[in-house]
Amino acid sequence: MRASRLLSLLLLLQSRGRMTAQELADELEVSVRTVYRDVEALGAAGVPVYADRGPAGGYRLVDGYRTRLTGLTTEEAESLFLAGLPGPAAELGLGTVVAAAQLKLQAALPPELRSRAGRVRERFHLDTPGWFRHSDETPNLTTIADAVWHQRRLDVRYRRWGGKAVEVRRTVDPLGLVLKAGVWYLVARSDGDLRTYRVARVLEITTTDDHFDRPADFDLTAFWEDWSEGFEQRMYGVRVTVRLSPEGVRRAGYLLGVVAARALRASDAEPAADGWTTVELPTESLDHAEPDLLRLGPHVEVVGPPELRERMAASVAAMAKVYPP
The missing domain is CATH 2.30.30 (SH3 type barrels.)
Structure with a gap:
């Protein structure tokens, strides 16, 4: 484990130039104290690592130093053949470039790694679009x-x-x-x-x-992470309070969509004496909430807002006329 980390530290300095101890610690997911020890170990092994003092300081390799350690582990060689994503690469106009790069990489690998890396393409396929939807047309x-x-x-x-x-x-x-x-x-x-x-x-x-x-x-x-989180909050800015039966909790997990299901799992609400659980769920609007909650049938009761409760009652009354007892 430590040998792999030392090599990663060396390659980071080689590819990025000067880096602070904190930056190296963040990249390697270790403590700053561990970085200090690893840098000392590299120096003791003859790697010319220098420390620049001051606010703009950090660790760097002596100018012109390059390591010849270019070997790939089995897992690293295999993973590279999953990273190409030929569909998206082709959309970006890079399909032939990715294919050529993979051919060159495969030719450079030792026979055993070449065989194992080739099996990745035979056994794994990455299909990025969601189910039941057409891919966007993106001519630009x-x-x-x-x-x-x-x-x-x-x-x-x-x-x-x-x-x-x-x-x-x-x-x-x-x-x-x-x-x-x-x-x-x-x-x-x-x-x-x-x-x-x-x-x-x-x-x-x-x-x-x-x-x-x-x-x-x-x-x-x-x-993108910050924007995605904000986008989700903006899209699902309305909150509704409902009571769910045990069966309603189970069904809500797959009938109300990913965002509501996540909020349900994150809730620390405990069932009441009658077994029903009161939770607050996010939704895009009351127009979205009404048909979604109707899918749960008799296993949900809307507590609020009052407008949604009235809508649900009107819909249930209308359905009762269609399906009289």
């Missing part, structure tokens, strides 16, 4: 990807969705692309703000001659 994706890579500003005509479709025009600095459940999103800067655009809603796009500078502190992964 390769143009956007090229602009992201070369830091070229884009003029975009976009179909915004908010109650009704509205077309807008934006000049954006494309910072990154994200593939979420088979749907491509562009993260871009527009008028100084970071925004997210669904690529399938881009109607027209023009690459300008203007280059832009990426924000030095922009982290695509961190931004």
Whole structure:
């Protein structure tokens, strides 16, 4: 374990240059004290690691030093053949590039690793879109990807969705692309703000001659995690209070959708004496909540808001007329 960590530390310094002890600790998921010991061990082994003092200091390798340690473990070689995601790569216009890279990698591996890595493609297939939905048509994706890579500003005509479709025009600095459940999103800067655009809603796009500078502190992964959490909170901003029978709790877990099911699992509410549990669930709107909760039949009672309770009562009364006893 320690030998693997020492090699990882060495390769981090080789690929990224100067790094602080805290940055190394975060990357390796160890304590700063462990980093200090590992750096000392590398130095004792003859690796020229230098410590720069001061606020801008950190650890670095002496200029020009390169390790020849390029061996891959069995698991690392196998995982590389899962990382290509040929479908998304092809959408980005990189399908042939990924295929060529995998061929070169496979040719460079020892026979045993080559055999095991080849079996990965025979036994694992990654299908990113969700069930029961068509993939988005994204004819502008390769143009956007090229602009992201070369830091070229884009003029975009976009179909915004908010109650009704509205077309807008934006000049954006494309910072990154994200593939979420088979749907491509562009993260871009527009008028100084970071925004997210669904690529399938881009109607027209023009690459300008203007280059832009990426924000030095922009982290695509961190931004997407924060944005996704905020998006979910905005989409499911309405709360409803319900009572669920034991069977209702079981059914809600798969009938009310992922967000409500997650809130139900996270709830620490205990069943009452009659076995029913009172919980608060998130929903997009009362218009969404009513048909969703009706799916639970007699195993749910709406406590609030009053408007939803009245809607449920009216729907149940109307259904009773259709199915008289």
